[in-house]
Amino acid sequence: MQTGTKISLAGHGLLMGWVVFGAWFPSEPLPFEVQQVALISAEQFEKLSQQRQAPQVSPEPAPLNEPEAVQPAPEPAPQPDPEPEITRPEPVAPAEPDPQVAVLPEPQPEPDVPVELPSAVEEPEVPSLVPQVAPEAQQRPSDRVAPVPVARPEPDTAVAEIEQPEVAPEEGAETEQEVQEATAPEEASDRIVTEENEGEELVASAAPAASLRPRTRPARPQPQPEEVVEAAQPAEPEQPAEEPAADTSSAVEDALAEALAGGADAEAPEPSGPPLTLGEKDALRVAVSQCWNVGSLSTDALNTTVVVGVSLSEDGKPDGSSIRMLTSTGGSVSAAKQAYEAARRAIIRCGRNGFNLPPEKYAQWRDIEMTFNPERMRIK
Amino acid sequence: MRNFLAALLFGASALAGAGAAAAQNGPLRIEIDQGVIEPLPYAVPDFIPETSAASEFANQIARVIASDLSGTGLFREVPASAHISKVTGFDNPVKYADWKAVNAQALITGAVSVNGNRLTVRFRGYDVFAENELGTGLQFTGTTEGWRRMAHKVSDAIYSRITGESGYFDSRVVYVSESGPKNDRRKRLAIMDYDGANVQYLTNSAALVLAPRFSPTGDRVLYTSYESGFPQIHVLDVGKVQRKILSSGDGIMSFAPRFAPDGRTVVYSQTQGGNTDLYSMDIATGAKARLTSAPSIETAPSFSPDGSQIVFESDRSGSQQLYVMPVGGGEARRISFGKGRYGTPVWSPRGDMIAFTKQNKGRFHIGVMRTDGSEERLLTASFLDEGPTWAPNGRVIMFTRESQGSTGRALLYSVDITGRNLKPVKTPDGASDPAWSPLQQ
Numbered sequence: 001m002q003t004g005t006k007i008s009l010a011g012h013g014l015l016m017g018w019v020v021f022g023a024w025f026p027s028e029p030l031p032f033e034v035q036q037v038a039l040i041s042a043e044q045f046e047k048l049s050q051q052r053q054a055p056q057v058s059p060e061p062a063p064l065n066e067p068e069a070v071q072p073a074p075e076p077a078p079q080p081d082p083e084p085e086i087t088r089p090e091p092v093a094p095a096e097p098d099p100q101v102a103v104l105p106e107p108q109p110e111p112d113v114p115v116e117l118p119s120a121v122e123e124p125e126v127p128s129l130v131p132q133v134a135p136e137a138q139q140r141p142s143d144r145v146a147p148v149p150v151a152r153p154e155p156d157t158a159v160a161e162i163e164q165p166e167v168a169p170e171e172g173a174e175t176e177q178e179v180q181e182a183t184a185p186e187e188a189s190d191r192i193v194t195e196e197n198e199g200e201e202l203v204a205s206a207a208p209a210a211s212l213r214p215r216t217r218p219a220r221p222q223p224q225p226e227e228v229v230e231a232a233q234p235a236e237p238e239q240p241a242e243e244p245a246a247d248t249s250s251a252v253e254d255a256l257a258e259a260l261a262g263g264a265d266a267e268a269p270e271p272s273g274p275p276l277t278l279g280e281k282d283a284l285r286v287a288v289s290q291c292w293n294v295g296s297l298s299t300d301a302l303n304t305t306v307v308v309g310v311s312l313s314e315d316g317k318p319d320g321s322s323i324r325m326l327t328s329t330g331g332s333v334s335a336a337k338q339a340y341e342a343a344r345r346a347i348i349r350c351g352r353n354g355f356n357l358p359p360e361k362y363a364q365w366r367d368i369e370m371t372f373n374p375e376r377m378r379i380k
Numbered sequence: 381m382r383n384f385l386a387a388l389l390f391g392a393s394a395l396a397g398a399g400a401a402a403a404q405n406g407p408l409r410i411e412i413d414q415g416v417i418e419p420l421p422y423a424v425p426d427f428i429p430e431t432s433a434a435s436e437f438a439n440q441i442a443r444v445i446a447s448d449l450s451g452t453g454l455f456r457e458v459p460a461s462a463h464i465s466k467v468t469g470f471d472n473p474v475k476y477a478d479w480k481a482v483n484a485q486a487l488i489t490g491a492v493s494v495n496g497n498r499l500t501v502r503f504r505g506y507d508v509f510a511e512n513e514l515g516t517g518l519q520f521t522g523t524t525e526g527w528r529r530m531a532h533k534v535s536d537a538i539y540s541r542i543t544g545e546s547g548y549f550d551s552r553v554v555y556v557s558e559s560g561p562k563n564d565r566r567k568r569l570a571i572m573d574y575d576g577a578n579v580q581y582l583t584n585s586a587a588l589v590l591a592p593r594f595s596p597t598g599d600r601v602l603y604t605s606y607e608s609g610f611p612q613i614h615v616l617d618v619g620k621v622q623r624k625i626l627s628s629g630d631g632i633m634s635f636a637p638r639f640a641p642d643g644r645t646v647v648y649s650q651t652q653g654g655n656t657d658l659y660s661m662d663i664a665t666g667a668k669a670r671l672t673s674a675p676s677i678e679t680a681p682s683f684s685p686d687g688s689q690i691v692f693e694s695d696r697s698g699s700q701q702l703y704v705m706p707v708g709g710g711e712a713r714r715i716s717f718g719k720g721r722y723g724t725p726v727w728s729p730r731g732d733m734i735a736f737t738k739q740n741k742g743r744f745h746i747g748v749m750r751t752d753g754s755e756e757r758l759l760t761a762s763f764l765d766e767g768p769t770w771a772p773n774g775r776v777i778m779f780t781r782e783s784q785g786s787t788g789r790a791l792l793y794s795v796d797i798t799g800r801n802l803k804p805v806k807t808p809d810g811a812s813d814p815a816w817s818p819l820q821q
Contacts, residue, residue, distance in 0.1 A: 114518040114519060114520050114533070114537075115518065115519040115521075116516045116517065116518060116519075117502055117504065117516060117517030117518060117519055118517070143418065143419070143453065143800060143801075144416065144417065144418040145416060145417035145418070146416045146417075146418075186418075188416070188418075192417070192798050192799055192800055193799075194758075194759055194760070194798075194799025194800065194802075195759070195760045195761050195762070195795075195799065195802055196745060196758040196759060196760060196761045196799065197758075197799075276408065281408075281410055284410060285410050285411075285412060288410075288412050289412050289414045289415050289416075290416065291416075292412055292414075292415030292416065293415060293416050293417070293418055293420060294415045294416075294417060295416070295417035295418050295419060295420065295454055296419075296420045296454040296455065296542055296543050297543060297544065298543045298544040298545035299545070299730075299732075300544060300545070301543075301544045309407065320510070320511065334544055335544055337544070338542075338543065338544035341507065341510065343412075344509075344510055345485060345507070345509050345510065346412075346415070348509040348510065349485070349509055352480070352509075364408055365408050366407075367406070367407035367408070368407055368408045368409070368410065369406075369407045369408070369409045369410075370409075370410055370411075370412055371409070371410070371411040371412065372412050372415075373411055373412065373413045374413075374415070375413065376413050376414060377413075377414070377415050377417070
């Protein structure tokens with residue numbers, strides 16, 4: 001037997017001995033607890049079981065003893081006597097006491113004619129660094145109505161226009177990570193939820209009650225008239241006629257015609273440059289609508305459409321002094337004023353950090369006319 | 381070929397785009413037709429006490445204003461703990477940036493001074509984001525006992541300036557206070573501020589009283605009393621505490637009275653020979669006129685604000701429905717056609733809506749509809765809702781809600797005409813049959 005084999009056998013033997021008689025099989029007895037057990041009778045067990053049962057509820061609760069009705073005649077008036085000199089005449093006691101009438105109602109002192117005050121001193125505009133504080137949580141978040149319903153955000157989530165996850169600094173990370181607070185849009189419904197309709201399913205109400213039986217198969221489309229095919233391919237007459245080709249060529253023609261027609265106006269002075277795309281316009285529309293709060297407007301103001309003009313600086317921020325009402329339709333002068341003020345608040349609030357608009361197209365969005373039409377907001 | 385057409389199309393589109401760009405003359409035009417409906421955040425720091433005796437009122441007045449505005453559901457207070465800057469002087473310039481930072485869109489500042497028993501309240505409202513005043517500042521002067529009324533008046537002014545419609549805070553509600561078990565309920569007339577403060581009792585509970593109704597000027601109350609053993613209409617002068625029976629004749633039951641907008645005429649129901657019809661009575665002379673003569677039950681009349689029409693409930697069609705007729709009587713036009721039974725109609729002070737109670741499938745609802753019966757909208761649903769009354773500005777409805785069971789009790793609730801902001805009105809006991817006063821002068 002080689003020396004190495006002997007050493008290996010001896011080593012393994014020692015290891016197995018240590019495992020068997022040492023660490024894995026301790027000889028000490030396991031700790032255990034001793035509980036005292038008492039024998040009880042069946043009657044005692046029954047009594048204990050009954051104590052754990054729910055209390056019996058009588059079908060009709062016993063009427064509570066109502067406190068004795070207080071005789072109202074000597075009832076003290078909750079308000080001290082008002083100052084007699086103000087507006088209302090001094091209450092005159094009736095000639096004969098009336099047993100039905102209990103207490104002299106105390107007329108509230110009436111304030112004097114209000115006096116208009118001069119305006120406060122205008123605060124000079126001083127740029128200041130102020131912390132951005134998230135709006136306070138609403139008492140009843142579901143009361144908020146927005147164009148798109150928003151689910152209730154997670155607790156401890158700040159309210160913001162965009163949804164973003166929380167990013168915490170990772171321990172031991174080599175590069176410094178920017179801490180990001182979790183934000184989410186405020187909870188909102190896309191309709192006014194009342195006690196009467198709160199259980200209704202929107203989807204159910206929007207779906208048809210019954211589906212119509214499919215109609216018979218429509219007749220095969222007639223082949224395209226010859227002249228359409230010819231018109232579709234003026235450049236390559238050998239191309240076989242195809243239905244999409246006809247549509248495309250029509251679109252091409254329309255686009256060319258439109259381009260040529262537009263070319264006639266190409267010399268128009270202002271603004272120049274590429275226009276805003278539909279997406280860019282929609283983004284601006286959505287941004288303003290998120291701050292257009294019509295909840296506190298009167299019925300008359302909700303019938304008033306106002307057109308508001310505003311000029312933006314190159315960073316997309318509205319110039320407050322440029323905001324003005326251009327026209328109003330549908331309501332009184334007072335209603336137009338309220339509607340305009342709500343529109344102005346929307347522009348200023350949502351534009352205070354600058355609207356997200358393409359800087360290269362500044363000439364296109366420097367001056368904007370926004371029409372605020374509340375027709376769809378009257379009854380949500 | 382397709383590639384060629386696509387390229388041609390792209391080029392044409394580019395040309396068209398360029399053309400369209402060039403074609404845009406003048407400013408960019410967009411239309412906003414979607415917005416949000418949410419409470420408008422505002423801040424109302426404690427008013428500034430300008431005299432030592434005014435300290436106790438400075439905070440209380442601000443709290444009542446906040447309660448008024450937030451209670452409408454249209455406004456939400458930014459709590460004082462979130463305020464960045466303090467208002468230290470009534471005429472000091474406002475640091476708009478600080479209020480913008482906490483998203484307060486409106487700011488109310490004020491000052492209070494007391495001289496003897498005279499209380500003076502000054503206030504200003506600000507549109508924070510527009511950085512200007514909401515109208516001009518106002519000053520009210522009254523007695524110290526009337527501090528709540530002055531706070532309500534400030535709230536009315538602020539509400540009016542922001543919403544464009546009048547407020548309803550400086551108003552009162554007369555109602556039937558109820559105490560005792562359901563099978564032995566004691567009822568008496570009570571009057572309180574619209575928010576449940578300053579409750580005072582107008583009658584004792586010796587006789588059953590029902591359905592109090594304010595006069596158009598708020599100085600008198602009509603109600604039905606069973607003092608004589610059968611229902612009779614009484615009119616109570618709230619200021620002088622004098623009452624008078626509007627007699628319809630011995631042994632004739634009269635009930636459900638309502639003032640005409642001129643305050644001189646009363647319309648009511650009268651039961652004679654087993655038939656109930658509507659009558660009108662001149663309060664000064666007692667002269668009566670019969671308005672309906674159908675063999676059915678006609679009751680719960682209510683005037684249009686211009687005094688030209690009356691809406692009432694009748695079962696002449698076989699079920700209880702709402703009808704409108706000229707003020708002098710004549711042909712009545714049915715306006716309710718939905719499922720269920722309709723009752724207790726009340727014309728809005730604005731004249732554009734009628735509130736009603738509806739019973740359908742074992743549930744009660746408070747609802748509103750146009751005066752021609754269109755655009756019916758149910759605002760509530762419960763075991764028992766009934767008896768709506770309008771706030772002076774026609775924006776809020778108060779009504780009675782009774783809970784189920786032998787221990788159920790009646791309480792007052794209010795709801796916005798949109799169906800939002802449903803909430804109980806605080807009263808010391810059970811309460812029913814509310815009637816909202818006009819704004820106090």
